[in-house]
Amino acid sequence: MKGRGQQHDLTLSQQLLFLKANPAVGGAGTVRANRLTWQVPIQPTALARSYLATVTYQPGQTPDVQVDDPDLEILADGRPLPHVYRDPLRLCLHLPGTGEWTARKRIDQTVIPWTYLWLYYFEDWLWSDDWKGEGQHPGDEPEPIRNRALRRAVARS
Template sequence: MRNFKRKQLTIAQQRCKIQQFFPSFRYFKKGYWIGTLRPTLSSPFYTIKIIYGKYNPKVFVIKPTIHKEAPHRYSDGSLCLYYPGDRSYHESLFIADTIIPWTAEWLYYYEKWLEDGIWWGPEAPHSYKLKKQ
Protein backbone atom coordinates (compact mmCIF):
# COMPACT_ATOMS: atom_id res chain seq x y z
CA MET A 1 0.00 0.00 0.00
CA ARG A 2 1.35 3.41 -0.97
CA ASN A 3 1.78 6.16 1.55
CA PHE A 4 1.33 9.40 -0.35
CA LYS A 5 1.45 12.89 1.04
CA ARG A 6 -1.31 15.41 0.48
CA LYS A 7 -0.10 18.32 -1.55
CA GLN A 8 -0.85 21.85 -0.34
CA LEU A 9 -2.92 23.89 -2.77
CA THR A 10 -1.29 27.05 -4.02
CA ILE A 11 -2.59 30.54 -3.32
CA ALA A 12 -3.43 30.80 -7.03
CA GLN A 13 -5.59 27.65 -6.86
CA GLN A 14 -7.33 28.88 -3.70
CA ARG A 15 -7.88 32.35 -5.17
CA CYS A 16 -9.35 31.01 -8.40
CA LYS A 17 -11.93 28.82 -6.69
CA ILE A 18 -12.88 31.45 -4.10
CA GLN A 19 -13.34 34.04 -6.85
CA GLN A 20 -15.48 31.63 -8.83
CA PHE A 21 -17.85 30.71 -5.99
CA PHE A 22 -17.57 33.72 -3.64
CA PRO A 23 -16.95 36.79 -5.82
CA SER A 24 -17.47 39.18 -2.88
CA PHE A 25 -14.18 37.95 -1.40
CA ARG A 26 -11.13 39.98 -2.35
CA TYR A 27 -7.59 38.67 -1.92
CA PHE A 28 -4.87 40.83 -0.40
CA LYS A 29 -1.19 40.09 -1.05
CA LYS A 30 -0.45 39.80 2.65
CA GLY A 31 -2.19 36.40 2.58
CA TYR A 32 -5.80 37.04 3.44
CA TRP A 33 -9.26 37.48 1.95
CA ILE A 34 -12.01 39.85 3.04
CA GLY A 35 -15.56 39.31 1.87
CA THR A 36 -19.16 39.15 2.95
CA LEU A 37 -21.45 36.30 3.88
CA ARG A 38 -25.14 36.25 4.63
CA PRO A 39 -26.25 32.90 6.06
CA THR A 40 -30.00 33.51 5.55
CA LEU A 41 -32.11 36.10 3.76
CA SER A 42 -33.05 37.64 7.12
CA SER A 43 -29.42 37.77 8.31
CA PRO A 44 -27.23 40.83 8.20
CA PHE A 45 -24.23 40.83 5.89
CA TYR A 46 -21.14 39.74 7.81
CA THR A 47 -17.70 40.98 6.77
CA ILE A 48 -15.27 38.09 7.10
CA LYS A 49 -11.48 37.96 7.08
CA ILE A 50 -9.76 34.69 6.24
CA ILE A 51 -6.04 34.55 6.95
CA TYR A 52 -4.33 31.84 4.94
CA GLY A 53 -0.96 30.88 6.30
CA LYS A 54 1.16 27.80 6.24
CA TYR A 55 -1.29 25.91 8.41
CA ASN A 56 -5.03 26.04 8.98
CA PRO A 57 -6.85 29.20 7.89
CA LYS A 58 -8.04 31.56 10.62
CA VAL A 59 -11.43 33.20 10.24
CA PHE A 60 -12.51 36.43 11.91
CA VAL A 61 -15.80 38.31 11.77
CA ILE A 62 -14.89 41.95 11.17
CA LYS A 63 -18.43 43.33 11.38
CA PRO A 64 -20.92 43.33 12.85
CA THR A 65 -19.17 42.74 16.16
CA ILE A 66 -19.64 39.22 17.49
CA HIS A 67 -20.95 39.00 21.05
CA LYS A 68 -17.99 38.60 23.43
CA GLU A 69 -19.56 35.51 25.05
CA ALA A 70 -20.21 33.73 21.73
CA PRO A 71 -19.17 30.07 21.90
CA HIS A 72 -16.85 28.23 19.55
CA ARG A 73 -14.16 30.88 19.22
CA TYR A 74 -10.49 30.77 20.02
CA SER A 75 -8.83 33.17 22.45
CA ASP A 76 -7.74 35.43 19.55
CA GLY A 77 -11.40 35.81 18.47
CA SER A 78 -11.13 33.53 15.43
CA LEU A 79 -13.96 31.10 14.78
CA CYS A 80 -13.77 27.43 15.72
CA LEU A 81 -15.23 25.87 12.59
CA TYR A 82 -14.19 22.25 12.98
CA TYR A 83 -12.36 19.89 15.28
CA PRO A 84 -8.70 19.94 14.17
CA GLY A 85 -8.09 16.43 15.48
CA ASP A 86 -10.36 14.83 12.90
CA ARG A 87 -8.54 16.53 10.00
CA SER A 88 -11.77 17.85 8.47
CA TYR A 89 -9.63 20.52 6.88
CA HIS A 90 -6.14 20.00 5.52
CA GLU A 91 -3.88 21.79 3.08
CA SER A 92 -5.11 19.88 0.02
CA LEU A 93 -8.71 21.08 0.43
CA PHE A 94 -10.18 24.21 -1.07
CA ILE A 95 -11.19 27.00 1.30
CA ALA A 96 -14.19 27.63 -0.97
CA ASP A 97 -15.41 24.06 -0.37
CA THR A 98 -14.77 23.95 3.37
CA ILE A 99 -13.85 27.05 5.37
CA ILE A 100 -16.25 29.52 3.74
CA PRO A 101 -19.35 27.26 3.88
CA TRP A 102 -18.43 26.29 7.46
CA THR A 103 -18.20 29.99 8.31
CA ALA A 104 -21.69 30.60 6.93
CA GLU A 105 -22.93 27.64 8.98
CA TRP A 106 -21.20 28.99 12.10
CA LEU A 107 -22.92 32.37 11.54
CA TYR A 108 -26.30 30.66 11.20
CA TYR A 109 -25.86 28.85 14.52
CA TYR A 110 -24.50 32.03 16.08
CA GLU A 111 -27.73 33.83 15.18
CA LYS A 112 -29.76 30.99 16.73
CA TRP A 113 -27.55 31.22 19.83
CA LEU A 114 -28.31 34.94 20.07
CA GLU A 115 -32.05 34.15 19.94
CA ASP A 116 -32.26 31.48 22.61
CA GLY A 117 -28.83 31.01 24.21
CA ILE A 118 -28.36 27.45 22.92
CA TRP A 119 -25.73 26.42 20.39
CA TRP A 120 -27.64 24.10 18.06
CA GLY A 121 -24.69 23.38 15.79
CA PRO A 122 -22.44 20.34 15.86
CA GLU A 123 -19.85 20.24 18.62
CA ALA A 124 -16.72 18.31 19.44
CA PRO A 125 -15.35 17.66 22.92
CA HIS A 126 -13.31 20.58 24.22
CA SER A 127 -11.50 19.01 27.14
CA TYR A 128 -8.20 17.47 26.18
CA LYS A 129 -6.05 15.35 28.43
CA LEU A 130 -2.36 15.49 27.79
CA LYS A 131 -0.45 12.23 28.08
CA LYS A 132 2.49 12.28 30.40
CA GLN A 133 5.68 11.19 28.73
Protein backbone atom coordinates in the same frame (compact mmCIF):
# COMPACT_ATOMS: atom_id res chain seq x y z
CA MET B 1 7.82 13.57 -5.02
CA LYS B 2 4.21 12.39 -4.77
CA GLY B 3 3.25 9.07 -6.23
CA ARG B 4 0.62 8.70 -8.88
CA GLY B 5 -2.85 9.68 -7.68
CA GLN B 6 -1.64 11.47 -4.58
CA GLN B 7 -2.65 15.06 -4.11
CA HIS B 8 -0.36 17.99 -3.42
CA ASP B 9 -1.05 20.83 -1.03
CA LEU B 10 -2.70 23.74 -2.79
CA THR B 11 -0.60 26.87 -3.13
CA LEU B 12 -1.80 30.25 -1.91
CA SER B 13 -2.19 31.35 -5.53
CA GLN B 14 -4.34 28.31 -6.30
CA GLN B 15 -6.50 29.00 -3.24
CA LEU B 16 -6.92 32.63 -4.34
CA LEU B 17 -7.82 31.55 -7.87
CA PHE B 18 -10.46 29.12 -6.57
CA LEU B 19 -11.94 31.81 -4.30
CA LYS B 20 -12.14 34.31 -7.18
CA ALA B 21 -13.56 31.76 -9.63
CA ASN B 22 -16.27 30.34 -7.36
CA PRO B 23 -19.55 32.13 -8.21
CA ALA B 24 -21.03 31.22 -4.81
CA VAL B 25 -18.24 33.07 -2.97
CA GLY B 26 -18.19 36.84 -2.98
CA GLY B 27 -15.48 39.08 -1.71
CA ALA B 28 -11.96 39.93 -2.64
CA GLY B 29 -8.48 39.13 -1.49
CA THR B 30 -4.75 39.06 -2.02
CA VAL B 31 -1.66 36.96 -1.54
CA ARG B 32 1.23 38.87 0.01
CA ALA B 33 4.23 37.84 2.09
CA ASN B 34 3.28 34.14 2.04
CA ARG B 35 -0.22 34.91 3.38
CA LEU B 36 -3.66 34.74 1.79
CA THR B 37 -6.25 37.25 2.95
CA TRP B 38 -9.84 37.06 1.73
CA GLN B 39 -12.62 39.37 2.91
CA VAL B 40 -16.13 38.11 2.29
CA PRO B 41 -19.61 39.48 3.01
CA ILE B 42 -21.88 36.80 4.46
CA GLN B 43 -25.61 36.73 5.13
CA PRO B 44 -26.37 33.23 6.43
CA THR B 45 -30.11 33.44 5.64
CA ALA B 46 -32.36 35.92 3.89
CA LEU B 47 -33.65 37.16 7.27
CA ALA B 48 -30.26 37.28 9.01
CA ARG B 49 -28.04 40.32 9.39
CA SER B 50 -25.05 40.74 7.08
CA TYR B 51 -21.53 40.06 8.33
CA LEU B 52 -18.11 40.92 7.00
CA ALA B 53 -15.57 38.16 7.63
CA THR B 54 -11.86 37.89 6.90
CA VAL B 55 -10.15 34.58 6.16
CA THR B 56 -6.39 34.49 6.60
CA TYR B 57 -4.28 31.52 5.64
CA GLN B 58 -0.58 30.73 5.72
CA PRO B 59 0.94 27.44 4.56
CA GLY B 60 1.48 25.02 7.42
CA GLN B 61 -1.39 26.48 9.44
CA THR B 62 -5.16 26.22 9.37
CA PRO B 63 -7.19 29.11 7.97
CA ASP B 64 -8.42 31.63 10.55
CA VAL B 65 -11.76 33.40 10.24
CA GLN B 66 -12.52 36.62 12.05
CA VAL B 67 -15.80 38.52 11.85
CA ASP B 68 -14.95 42.18 11.32
CA ASP B 69 -18.46 43.60 11.37
CA PRO B 70 -20.66 43.60 13.32
CA ASP B 71 -18.84 42.98 16.60
CA LEU B 72 -19.91 39.51 17.81
CA GLU B 73 -19.26 40.34 21.45
CA ILE B 74 -21.55 43.37 21.31
CA LEU B 75 -24.25 41.23 19.69
CA ALA B 76 -23.81 38.64 22.47
CA ASP B 77 -24.67 41.35 25.02
CA GLY B 78 -22.30 40.12 27.72
CA ARG B 79 -22.81 36.40 27.20
CA PRO B 80 -19.67 34.34 26.50
CA LEU B 81 -19.47 33.56 22.81
CA PRO B 82 -19.86 29.88 21.93
CA HIS B 83 -17.46 27.97 19.74
CA VAL B 84 -14.68 30.55 19.31
CA TYR B 85 -10.97 30.84 19.93
CA ARG B 86 -9.56 33.88 21.71
CA ASP B 87 -6.63 36.28 21.34
CA PRO B 88 -7.59 37.25 18.71
CA LEU B 89 -11.25 36.23 18.48
CA ARG B 90 -11.64 33.63 15.69
CA LEU B 91 -14.39 31.22 14.74
CA CYS B 92 -14.01 27.55 15.64
CA LEU B 93 -15.03 25.86 12.41
CA HIS B 94 -13.60 22.35 12.66
CA LEU B 95 -11.86 19.97 15.03
CA PRO B 96 -8.09 20.11 14.40
CA GLY B 97 -6.31 16.83 13.77
CA THR B 98 -9.31 15.04 12.29
CA GLY B 99 -8.61 15.70 8.61
CA GLU B 100 -11.66 17.94 8.20
CA TRP B 101 -9.18 20.57 7.01
CA THR B 102 -5.96 19.83 5.15
CA ALA B 103 -3.87 22.01 2.85
CA ARG B 104 -5.11 19.86 -0.03
CA LYS B 105 -8.65 21.17 0.43
CA ARG B 106 -10.09 24.28 -1.13
CA ILE B 107 -10.98 27.18 1.16
CA ASP B 108 -13.92 28.13 -1.08
CA GLN B 109 -15.42 24.63 -0.60
CA THR B 110 -14.69 24.19 3.12
CA VAL B 111 -13.90 27.25 5.21
CA ILE B 112 -16.33 29.64 3.51
CA PRO B 113 -19.35 27.29 3.75
CA TRP B 114 -18.38 26.45 7.36
CA THR B 115 -18.39 30.18 8.11
CA TYR B 116 -21.91 30.53 6.69
CA LEU B 117 -23.01 27.61 8.85
CA TRP B 118 -21.31 28.98 11.98
CA LEU B 119 -23.04 32.35 11.50
CA TYR B 120 -26.37 30.60 10.93
CA TYR B 121 -26.03 28.86 14.30
CA PHE B 122 -24.77 32.09 15.89
CA GLU B 123 -27.91 33.94 14.76
CA ASP B 124 -30.03 31.16 16.29
CA TRP B 125 -27.94 31.24 19.51
CA LEU B 126 -28.50 35.00 19.89
CA TRP B 127 -32.22 34.33 20.07
CA SER B 128 -32.35 30.96 21.86
CA ASP B 129 -29.17 31.01 24.01
CA ASP B 130 -28.66 27.40 22.90
CA TRP B 131 -25.76 26.54 20.55
CA LYS B 132 -27.16 23.96 18.13
CA GLY B 133 -24.07 23.79 15.95
CA GLU B 134 -22.69 20.90 17.98
CA GLY B 135 -18.97 20.23 17.81
CA GLN B 136 -16.36 20.30 20.50
CA HIS B 137 -15.91 23.75 22.00
CA PRO B 138 -12.40 25.03 22.71
CA GLY B 139 -11.58 24.36 26.36
CA ASP B 140 -14.31 21.74 26.82
CA GLU B 141 -13.44 18.25 27.93
CA PRO B 142 -13.51 16.06 24.86
CA GLU B 143 -16.20 13.41 24.68
CA PRO B 144 -14.87 9.87 24.40
CA ILE B 145 -14.11 9.12 20.78
CA ARG B 146 -15.69 5.87 19.74
CA ASN B 147 -14.34 5.76 16.19
CA ARG B 148 -10.90 4.15 16.29
CA ALA B 149 -9.46 6.03 13.26
CA LEU B 150 -10.73 9.37 14.58
CA ARG B 151 -9.32 8.61 18.05
CA ARG B 152 -5.88 7.94 16.51
CA ALA B 153 -6.02 11.12 14.41
CA VAL B 154 -6.86 13.24 17.46
CA ALA B 155 -4.12 11.59 19.50
CA ARG B 156 -1.55 12.54 16.82
CA SER B 157 -2.53 16.23 16.82
